[in-house]
Amino acid sequence: MSESPKTRSERQAQTRDQLIWAAMEVFTDKGFHGASLDEIARHAGFTKGAVYANFAGKDDLFLAVVDRRIEVAFDETEEPDIEIGAGELFELPWATLSLEVILYALRTSPELHRELARRYQQIDQMVSAGLQQTRGVSADEAPTAALVRSALHEGLMIRRLADPDQISAEYAEEVHQAFFDAALAGRAQQTER
Template sequence: MTNSDRTPHPRRKGPGREEGKRRTRQQLLDAALTVFAREGFHAARLDDVAREAGLTKGAVYSNFASKEDLFLALYDHRLGEVAPRMVQAFARPGDERLEAIEAVLGEAAPNSTWLQLELEFCLFALRHESARLKLAERGRWVRQALHAALETHSVTLDRPLPVSVGVLAWTLPALTLALELQANVMPEDRPARVWPTLLRTLVGQESSRPSRAEEGCSSEGC
């Protein structure tokens, strides 16, 4: 037997191996969302995620460097679903555009669990520079996509936007989060169609005069 015969050949990564890695990663992401929702970001442990997924802690670390990176992978998945659909909505013609944008924002609005996790991670990021930089990078990506969509939208209007495209691209994500926070804290006081009304004003296609319900009038105050 020659030396070349004894030399081990590198193991090839076939489709089955890659599919197995993809399934393991998805198991961990699903388990992480369950554990984060139950325990909160701070209290959740990677041991709990591994147990929920029916895998070892080593499987977690072979896919994610830390709990922070695991959460950001969930965050990326969410952004990857919403951002392209938002860009497509802004590209729709005429009156269809605002309806499409409202639909995307309505579906993308964080539920109570995700809102809590997002706010909790934001506070974590303010105290940990590496997390802040990673979160800021994702925020810039969202703003760039939104900026491009708003520029395309602005050229179709017969009047200028009320504020610059750059200001709108910065404001809309923050306003969405703030509105959902307030709506979750005081759901009984939320005016009807508050977001569509604001959106139509901000992107330069004002709706007709809002009804008393849309203005937030209560039976006591109107």
């Protein structure tokens, strides 16, 4: 039995999906500024017209990539995954790309900067919910704990970028987990007093 032909909206969603995955690969390989929309389109098997039919431009496509990474990391069918493994949390290509885009947005693209900030807030909210569900952190303290976790991650990510030979992904994850666990344990002890 053959499948029925896809509708126009299904084909467009499939094209958009292929472009996002291709953009993720090209952006992490070439960097934000080094990647061209032509190259991303070719990588996905389309023309640049397909990119502009689905995205307003490079910034919009990058935000779609960020959204996809958030979807994958925080699969809504499961409990929030606040314990992403070291291979994902401290991967150098994504860390490099993230830093590049944050600096670009800060310097030259206020709209992209606002949208990135909104994604960070979304991640913090998801981590906050996860901390409440998996670690028993109170609703009042969870937003601060999520922000501390994010700040610790960002600092270690920058250090790993600066010295990847000294700070492996596994070591960064070990330090991240140890300090975050200690912070939660310390806070729990203060609450008990």
